[in-house]
Amino acid sequence: MAHPIEHAQNSARKFGGKPEDYLAIHRWFDESKAFFADFRHRALRHHTEGIFLAEHIFGVALLNSGGQQVPVRYIGEQHVKEDLGRIPTAQDWLSEIRPQRWMYGQRLAPGKSKSHL
Secondary structure, three states: OOOHHHHHHHHHHHHOOOHHHOHHHHHHHHHHHHOOOOHHHHHHOOOHHHHHHHHHHHOOEEEOOOOOEEEHHHHHHHHHHHHHOOOOOHHHHHOOOOOOHHHHOOOOOOOOOHHHO
16 A cells, blocks of 8 residues: 555656655545545545546646646556556446445335434
């Protein structure tokens, strides 16, 4: 499991510039560790949708300190590949969830309101 600094150092080697140019993006991918501190945190952003969300948040490209425009999508792909060896889809992660009854939602009995739950 690579630290965001290691990912950023790898980005600088691959795309030019300094690790600091890339650190915010790599920290964003791993922020979910704050509330789920094992590999499962990756289910929230380490997939194709997460990569496109990073692009939406950080912009299509960043200008690194070497003056080069680097597509944010490439940075996200690098991060996910370094952690997982491939880029899964959100469906790949979600299809592994074992359904539980509560996940289907609750049906209210006639005459009951949500305040009684």
